Structures are given as structure tokens and as C-alpha cells.
Amino acid sequence: MPLDRLAPLGPPTGPRAAGPPWAPPRSGSRSPAARWGESPDLVEAVTQAVLDSGAAHQKMSQQALGDPKVMEGLVKVLVNFTDLYDRLRERAGASAPADAAARD
Template structure:
């Protein structure tokens, strides 16, 4: 299921599970959570990274890997948030998620660099179910509306 997240840079299309989107919507009507994440991670990373780069990395890549951990699911189910936050397992699983994400993205990026077939497949996915064209058009409309408001 695709959702549009509002960031200072406009809408960002990301694939999230229905439970994640419900959780975000319940907490913030879909807008506050991404802004809060961006504000918190801006000081963590250095380099030429956009807010959207950081948001996707934290909220989709790392969080997605952590959601795969049966051990963390069990701990979250049986402990308070404070107890869960102090778990050494959480710190270990965050490191594992970072390493797994690096390995997975390196592997996929290398394959995309080396293969025209992979790049064409990416284009098909981006223009099909990932709705890149529609997201770009929506962002263009939103930027036009913001420009109109600024000129008033």
C-alpha cells in the first residue's frame, strides 16, 4: 500500500505496511511524525543528505529491518516502552539492521549499475506500482500552489 508522507520538501511516496500507516496516522494525522523524525535525525548524519534521504533510511529501511526481528517483537509485546528502550537486544538489532541494510543496498545498487535489464526493471516498477510519475506530478502541483501562495 502506498502512502504520501508530507516533508518540508513535499510529498514522498513510500511503501509501508497498513499497520505502520495506521500508527502514524493515529499519532499525527500523517504529517507530524515524519517532521519529528527529520528533526531528530538531522543532527545525527553528516554529508549531502536530503531530509527525505534521512526519513526513508530511518522510517523505512532501518525500521523495516527491525520489524523483521522476532526477538524484538516478543520484547515489545511483553515490556513497557521504557523497558524495551533499555534492552541490549534493541541496540544489537539496530546494528544488525544497519549492516543488513548496507549489504542489501550495496548488492542491489551494484546489480543496477551492472545490468541494463535491472535498470529497465526498476523503471517499470517505478512507473507502475511505485507511481513515480504520479508522485512527481503531485509534487509539481504542490510546488506550484506553494509558489502561488508565496506570490500573494
């Protein structure tokens, strides 16, 4: 369930009057942090967020693998706007034998 669908339907009352059910409870609760952390609404919201994240990553992966133009764009971004080359060279240098470094 998306976080925006967790808001109460009626007028706000009680310690959560100023926010949705997944928001930390307001003062007046004996142990607000513990009660908030044990909330089934919070657990459900986090579970759904993880599932949605996985679905979004899968969709992006499928787009990149299924469309050469998307893959080309991804490669251009990695080459032109990140330090990927330098980081991979550093990683290879740290694990490469000495004779491989001499070839460079």
C-alpha cells in the same frame, strides 16, 4: 548479530523463559519495558539490523547500476505499477512557475 543468533543456548529460565533475549521480559520484572529497552542484546540486534539493511540497499543499488536489464526492469516496475508519474507531475506543478504550466 542476527536476531536468530541471540536465543539462549540452555533451557529457558527466569522472566524471559518464553522467548529470545531480545524479546520483552515476562511479568515478574520490576520494570520490564525499561529493562528491555536498555538491553545490550536489543541494542546490538538493532545495530546489526541497520547495518544489514544498509548492505542490502547498497547491493541492490549496485545491481541496478551495473546491469542494464535490472535497471530496465526497475524502470518498468516504477512506470507500470506505481503512481510515480502522477506524483512527480503534482510535485512539479506545486513548485513550477505559472508560465511552465501553460506550456503543458
